[in-house]
Amino acid sequence: MRDHRIGDIVGIVLDAPENATAVNELKERAREAGFKAGYNQCIAHVNPFFQSKFTNERSGFHGVDIEARYVAVVNAYNNLSPSAIEDIQKCLEAEDYVDRLRLLYERDEKDETAGGAKEGAGTSGTKED
Known part of the structure; x- marks a missing residue:
């Protein structure tokens, strides 16, 4: 091959370019989903030690459906052509x-052809039925 x-x-x-853009978008949405999950997990671990309950209201992800954005970008990537x-x-x-x-x-290398042949030698380049 x-x-x-x-x-x-x-x-x-x-x-x-389409693939590079889609991969960058996918990485960004995955990073956001990871941050939100980590923030919420941290709150869950810290709250038992304090009388007051911490919430995610100060988080930049509060009220944002990060998971849906991630799923949408995964679907877009899977349908990319x-x-x-x-x-x-x-x-x-x-x-x-x-x-x-x-x-x-x-x-740019003009002497490289399919099969390693030099100067046009090699396959005919046509299909045989």
């Missing part, structure tokens, strides 16, 4: 899919 640049294609999909995936699917539907993928994700 490395010889056919699958790793490059996977890297392009993972580095897609980066444009790079659509481009790859279009290439794979063509008879000369290898050549189209090469053109789509052409690298």
Whole structure:
């Protein structure tokens, strides 16, 4: 698979701006949910030692449904379809899919081709039915 640049294609999909944005949003919502859970757990541990009961009213998360925001962002990530995936699917539907993928994700190293072949030697780049 490395010889056919699958790793490059996977890297392009993972580095897609849509994916990076979705992952950052997911991390931020997970961090908020963790902070809220930690704050509430701390209150639960501290309250037995004091006569007055502490609440989460001073927390920035008071009255905010952090968990629902986290679930929404997880669902959005699971339904994410980066444009790079659509481009790859279009290439794979063509008879000369290898050549189209090469053109789509052409690298600067002109002597590297699929299978490690040099100067155009190697696969024909067409599907056989």
